[in-house]
Every structure is written in C-alpha cells, then in structure tokens.
Amino acid sequence: MQKIVPNLWYNANAVEAAEFYASLLPRTSSSIGMYYPSEGLLDFQQPFAGEPLVVHLDVAGYRLSLINAGPEITPNPSISFTLQFHQKFLDDGSTSAEQVLRQVWEGFVRDGKVLMDLGAYPFSPLYGWVEDRYGISWQLSLAQQAEPAQLLTPSLLFAGAAQNLAEEAITFYSTLFEDSAVGQKVYYSDPTEPVNASSLMYSDFELAGQRFSAMDSGVAQDFTFSGGISLEVHCRDQAEIDRLWLALSAHPAEEQCGWLRDRYGVSWQIVPANMSALMNRPEAYAKLMKMGKIVIEDF
Structure with missing residues (x-):
C-alpha cells in the first residue's frame, strides 16, 4: 500500500479532471474513492450532498487522490508532478516515449499555461513545465535513467x-519515515537573489520508499505552499498518528479533520490506514468534522 498519497484540490470538477487525466496519461485509470454523506454537512458543503468527495487516480501504479470541493483553496506550482517518460511505462512498443510526452504536453497546454517551454535543456533532451486547465502543475521530461522507479x-x-x-526540510522529513533517504544534491553555482550559497537547485529523496524531489526557486515568487496540494500519510495506528502530528504540526489554529500545516507551509493529512472503513461507521463524517488530530477510538 502506498503510504504517502498526494491529494489535489478541485473546484467541483474532480471527476471531470480524473477522466481527463485517464484519457491522456499512459497506464492511468480513475475510480470514486468516497462520497459525501447526504446529511450532516456544513452549510458550504450542502451542494455536494451525495456527490463524489474523493476520486482516486492511478498513474502507472502511483496513486493520487483528487478532492472534489469548492473554490476555498487553490493549488499552485509550489508542488508539481514530474512525469519521467520511459518505454517501460508505455502499454506497448508502437509509440515512443518522446511521442507520448509530446501528446501529453499538447493535452496539458490546451486551456493551460506554459511555465517553461518544451525543449532541450542541459538536464534533459526534452523537458517542459506546464499548468493544466485545473491549475495543477506538471513537469514533463524524457527519463535519463535506464530504469526509472x-x-x-x-x-x-x-x-x-x-x-x-x-x-x-528534506533532511527533517527524512527523519520522520522509515525507508527514507536523501539522494543527490545540486547547489546553485552562482548564488544571486533570492538564492544563496546553501540553496538547492535540485535534490531527490525518498520517504517511506517513495521518490520525491525538491528545489529552492531561482527567482522570487509570489506564492508558497498551500492546501491546494497536500500529502496524505496512511498511519498504521494511533501511536504513529500521534508521533507524526507532534513532529509536523506548526499551525494548531488551522488544524481540522486530520489536516495540518508544517513549519515550511506544506500541508499534510495524517490519517489511519483504515480511514475508509472508519468513515463507514454511523455519523463518522460529523465526528470527523469536529476533530483536529484524528483519534481513532472517537469514531
């Protein structure tokens, strides 16, 4: 089971977005993971009664969860998703990885916004960064590794x-999860505002056996991390929930329903691994809405 699942916030169109991604990305499918209850909702949630709440997107074995909600929160490029195109991820050998990359790029660009043009760069023979029609940012690259994980x-x-x-941040995160490690680090060679001598141009790392990457922005930005994309951690028991909550919680006044924001502004959802089963209990949704940190025995 994937321990850390990125959650993406959508403005009442998560089902539509999932269908779009499934039609565009290789080896990708979607399914409804959870529905809003028909009663017990807060006032602003009433229009969603009985509608899908969470839509699961499986991208070549990697799960994303799409949250079907309102306009209260929006994603931004502070968390994006890098797609490394390699022949191993394609269904057959009739189309090359480059052809698929270009097809996906055209799909994302349509009604989207280009952040970095598709082309050759020192770090990749073909790379581009785009924000899709739903506000989610994607980095597309031809894989350089022989067998990308x-x-x-x-x-x-x-x-x-x-x-x-x-x-x-990545040093801190790597202390919190088993099977974690910090990989390569590439620093900016010529520090200028806003970066300094210790700023990372690129780094990769693993948390719970899953690969992530991170970098400091090379130019000043008017955005930072938001709840538009959060990292949901599936915990084995209450003890793990308590440990991660204590380590990550930095804004107690904002915490609700297992959500927290850490010292860097990154949003996390710290939930039990059997959350779906818990939500099937009587009045589970109403009980969840009253919680900050999730307490399993209170369901």
Whole structure:
C-alpha cells in the first residue's frame, strides 16, 4: 500500500479532471474513492450532498487522490508532478516515449499555461513545465535513467516564505519515515537573489520508499505552499498518528479533520490506514468534522 498519497484540490470538477487525466496519461485509470454523506454537512458543503468527495487516480501504479470541493483553496506550482517518460511505462512498443510526452504536453497546454517551454535543456533532451486547465502543475521530461522507479514524482518548490529552506526540510522529513533517504544534491553555482550559497537547485529523496524531489526557486515568487496540494500519510495506528502530528504540526489554529500545516507551509493529512472503513461507521463524517488530530477510538 502506498503510504504517502498526494491529494489535489478541485473546484467541483474532480471527476471531470480524473477522466481527463485517464484519457491522456499512459497506464492511468480513475475510480470514486468516497462520497459525501447526504446529511450532516456544513452549510458550504450542502451542494455536494451525495456527490463524489474523493476520486482516486492511478498513474502507472502511483496513486493520487483528487478532492472534489469548492473554490476555498487553490493549488499552485509550489508542488508539481514530474512525469519521467520511459518505454517501460508505455502499454506497448508502437509509440515512443518522446511521442507520448509530446501528446501529453499538447493535452496539458490546451486551456493551460506554459511555465517553461518544451525543449532541450542541459538536464534533459526534452523537458517542459506546464499548468493544466485545473491549475495543477506538471513537469514533463524524457527519463535519463535506464530504469526509472516511478513515472510520477511529486516535486516541491521552496519559494516565498519557504525560500532557501529546501535542504533543511528534506533532511527533517527524512527523519520522520522509515525507508527514507536523501539522494543527490545540486547547489546553485552562482548564488544571486533570492538564492544563496546553501540553496538547492535540485535534490531527490525518498520517504517511506517513495521518490520525491525538491528545489529552492531561482527567482522570487509570489506564492508558497498551500492546501491546494497536500500529502496524505496512511498511519498504521494511533501511536504513529500521534508521533507524526507532534513532529509536523506548526499551525494548531488551522488544524481540522486530520489536516495540518508544517513549519515550511506544506500541508499534510495524517490519517489511519483504515480511514475508509472508519468513515463507514454511523455519523463518522460529523465526528470527523469536529476533530483536529484524528483519534481513532472517537469514531
């Protein structure tokens, strides 16, 4: 079971978005993971009664969860998703990885916004960064490794209030999860505002055996991390929930339903691994809405 599942926030169109991604990305499918209850909702949630709440997206074996909600929160490029195109992730050999990359790029660009043009760069023979029609950012690249472990990798961009904290953050995160490690680190060769001598141009790391990447922004940005993309951690028991909550919680006044924001501004959802089963209990949704940290025995 994937321990850390990125959650993406959508403005009442998560089902539509999931269908779009499934039609565009290789080896990708979607399914409804959870529905809103028909009663017990807060006033602003009433329009969603009985509608899908969570839509699961499986991208070549990697799960994303799409949250079907309102306009209260929006994603931004502080967390994007890198797609490393390699022949191993394609269904057959009739189409090359480059052809698939270009097809996906055209799909994302349509009604989207280009952040970095698709082309050759020193770090990749073909790379581009785009924000899709739903506000989700994607980095597309031809894989350089012989056998990349994941088609999809969450990528954290430390900017704004989190500028130049990438190295500190990934070192901290790696202490929290088993089967974690910090990989390569590439520093900016010529530090200029807003980066300094300790700023990371790129780093990769693993948390719970899953690959992530991080970097400090090389230019000043007017955004930083938001709840538009959060990292949901499936915990084995209450003790693990308590441990991670204590380590990550930095804004207690904002905490609700297992959500918290850490010292760098990254949003996390610390939930029990059997959350779906708990939510099937009587009045579970109403009980969840009253919680900050999740307490399993209170369901």
